[in-house]
Amino acid sequence: MNDPSKVNLKRVVIDPVTRVEGHGKVSLLLDDDNQIHEARFHIVEFRGFERFIEGRPYWELPMVVQRLCGICPVSHHLAAGKAIDQLAGVSELSPPAEKLRRLLHWGQSLQSHALHFFHLASPDLLFGFESDVRKRSIVSVIESHRDLALKGVKIRKYGQEVIKAITGKKIHGMAVLAGGMNRALTTDQIKQLKIDIKDIINWTEEALVLVRKLYLSDIALHTKFAKADSAFLSLVDKDGTLDLYHGGLRIKNADGSILHDHYDYSNYTQLIKEQVKSWSYMKFPFLIERGPQTGWYKVGPLARINNCDRIDTIKAESYRQDFLAHSEDALVHPPLAFHWARMIEALYCAEAIAKMLDDPDLCSGDLMRRGEKQLEGIGVIEAPRGTLFHHYKINENDQVTMANLIVSTTSNNQAMNESVRQVANTYVSGRELTPELLNNIEVAIRAYDPCLSCATHAVGKMPLQVELLNSVGETVARCSRSSETGFNVE
Amino acid sequence: MTIDIKNPSFLLDGEEVPFTEGQTVMEAALTAGSYIPHLCFHPELQAHGSCRLCIVESDNRLHASCTLQANSRLKVSSQTQAINKMRKHIVQMLFVEGNHICPSCEFSGNCQLQAMAYELDMEEGHFHFRYPKREQDASHNDIFLDRDRCINCELCVRASRENDAKNVFSLGGRGTETHLCANSASGKLGDTSLDVSDKAANICPVGALLINDQSYVTPKEDRVYYQTSISLRGNRRPKEIE
Structure with missing residues (x-):
């Protein structure tokens, strides 16, 4: 039966949202004057990793669950690795093993952030949110900003080379074992990686300066665009320094006050719950103490840069201070500031890689620790898109009996919906729908760099379809986009 | 002649x-x-x-x-082209008959079935995948029996009888239901006398029998068939590389 409050409304569907990792769609309910009645960001793919790993031996987890994603597999590899360390009873890795994992994670975060900024986000930022749809792609960036685009490709490549050196492959390698790593680096590999790292730091800094300039060039617009103020959640190390690999959970309220600090992530089930909604395969996590309505929070680069007290690399720390100083608020909330924060992190990763490459431990053979088997393990890591939880239980025969993953994008679900609603109300409402106009909504979603494949633990086609339906469900207009025919309006 | x-x-x-x-x-x-x-x-x-x-x-x-x-x-x-085509079909049937998930398989790079698929230029399964439901056996302290990968070659059956003098394994069932059995009263591997050093535990060509603490220890590039085809390397287990 139709909801009486939705009678005489039209539905607009953006399906799928493009230049994000994975598949999602946006639906807008409009009245006859094109005023927004409701806006939702749906995740439409179902994968079910949490179920099909049941029964498998736990040491397979880092290898299997990394297949969730082709962009940030290392995050899943490492988070699962941290969880199975616990299953193997190892609470502390050997220093060389931990350093290799950290280096691996920096390489991964650097390449993922470079991919997002240069390939996915830069067309919006360089050409404008409502620019010609034919212009909004990496190809146009290469044509008009060749030097920038090539540096972006090279930064990403460098991150992938770090991953390959440690895991044997750029994507879906194999390195993490329960209690350690399966190989050290060779001096030749380190020598090779050292050749380009100075350029990588310089180019990443250039990109950071560019994104800062773009953000500040229209600060009035950018600070209010898609705004969805909330608490921030991330890991910080024991003295509050930015740490992507390990630490305690810190939650800052929207006003900048600290709600929880150094919270032991092993107790995350007492902190966070996930709400299921019938219209999306992506769950909605919330802070238990605040409930589902107001307990939502954000994760990712913006959360981390807002939450940490310092960054332990020189350039990134100075850009962090500059970032916080630009705003009069206690915290920087605008979603578009994600791009700025993301590049501060990319610079941090590049600097941290340079420093780590001088550490002789990387070539050490002391890679494994053993312990007494445990039946439950929880691994948490700061993936490029935010805090990532992997939680497993096993039986006495080492087989997985329970798996729960809260991936970064899931934590940003409510925030993305809030941003979609805000942008739809501000920019779409009352205007005739065009692909350029609808891109405003996608710009808001892209700021969060969502990985929808991960979030539903999707593969398939990437066309865009927008449908206008009247209140009885009849199609009154249809727009489609495909790689073959471009954008068509029927 | x-x-x-x-x-x-x-x-x-x-x-x-x-x-x-x-x-x-x-x-x-x-x-x-x-x-x-x-x-x-x-x-x-x-x-x-x-x-x-x-x-x-x-x-x-x-x-x-x-x-x-x-x-x-x-x-x-x-x-000959004709014989290799038949061989390829045989390998394809072996793939679709079980559940061979090469991307995350511990034995990838050491697997003789995978190496044979490369050798014979197999690019797809050709036949319909059966996705059988097969029971896994993790009851042994040191060895995991993954029947999804088993190709019923009976190398472990013969090795246990002829080399280890134990008779730990046999094949049970018929036709598509044929499967590897552990010869114990419970039917569990953990209740047999199989030892991790037995030939039977170290002969499987496809990783259906895996030594637990060896999983993923060998990096991909150090694996038997990482760079060399099976026709040049021969049918080798990881430890048999010179």
Whole structure:
């Protein structure tokens, strides 16, 4: 039966949202004057990793669950690795093993952030949110900003080379074992990686300066665009320094006050719950103490840069201070500031890689620790898109009996919906729908760099379809986009 | 072709292959360094003739070379397009019959079935995947029995009987339901006398029997077939690399 409050409304569907990792769609309910009645960001793919790993031996987890994603597999590899360390009873890795994992994670975060900024986000930022749809792609960036685009490709490549050196492959390698790593680096590999790292730091800094300039060039617009103020959640190390690999959970309220600090992530089930909604395969996590309505929070680069007290690399720390100083608020909330924060992190990763490459431990053979088997393990890591939880239980025969993953994008679900609603109300409402106009909504979603494949633990086609339906469900207009025919309006 | 009684030989793909009395075509070919594809053959165990990958053609008939006695009158063809096409179909059937998830499989790079697929230019399954439901057995402290990967070659069955003198394994069921059984009252591997050092535990060509604490320890580039094809490397287990 139709909801009486939705009678005489039209539905607009953006399906799928493009230049994000994975598949999602946006639906807008409009009245006859094109005023927004409701806006939702749906995740439409179902994968079910949490179920099909049941029964498998736990040491397979880092290898299997990394297949969730082709962009940030290392995050899943490492988070699962941290969880199975616990299953193997190892609470502390050997220093060389931990350093290799950290280096691996920096390489991964650097390449993922470079991919997002240069390939996915830069067309919006360089050409404008409502620019010609034919212009909004990496190809146009290469044509008009060749030097920038090539540096972006090279930064990403460098991150992938770090991953390959440690895991044997750029994507879906194999390195993490329960209690350690399966190989050290060779001096030749380190020598090779050292050749380009100075350029990588310089180019990443250039990109950071560019994104800062773009953000500040229209600060009035950018600070209010898609705004969805909330608490921030991330890991910080024991003295509050930015740490992507390990630490305690810190939650800052929207006003900048600290709600929880150094919270032991092993107790995350007492902190966070996930709400299921019938219209999306992506769950909605919330802070238990605040409930589902107001307990939502954000994760990712913006959360981390807002939450940490310092960054332990020189350039990134100075850009962090500059970032916080630009705003009069206690915290920087605008979603578009994600791009700025993301590049501060990319610079941090590049600097941290340079420093780590001088550490002789990387070539050490002391890679494994053993312990007494445990039946439950929880691994948490700061993936490029935010805090990532992997939680497993096993039986006495080492087989997985329970798996729960809260991936970064899931934590940003409510925030993305809030941003979609805000942008739809501000920019779409009352205007005739065009692909350029609808891109405003996608710009808001892209700021969060969502990985929808991960979030539903999707593969398939990437066309865009927008449908206008009247209140009885009849199609009154249809727009489609495909790689073959471009954008068509029927 | 003249027959040299003192130094007998037969022709394999036009090349003379010497043999000694009692050798099969497979044994003589391997001794001479000529590779005939196979999965269920092992030089230390009784020939089984079941995987049919080692088929060769002689006198317009197909034979399993692991059970075909060598003799000086033989003219054998192995590397022909028609035979390799049949071999490829056999490998494809083995793939679709089980659940072979190469991307995350611990045995990837060491797996003889995977290496054979590369050798025979197999690019897809061709047949419908059956996705069978097979029971896994994690009851043994040191060894995981993953029946999803088992190709019923019976190498472990024979190794346990002939080498380990234990009779830990057998095949049960019929047709598509055929599966590897652990010979214990409970049917569990953990209740058998299988030891991690037994030949039976270290002979599986596809990783259906895995030693727990060895999983993923070997980096990909150090694996048997990472850079070398099975026809050059031969059917080797990881520890048998020189």
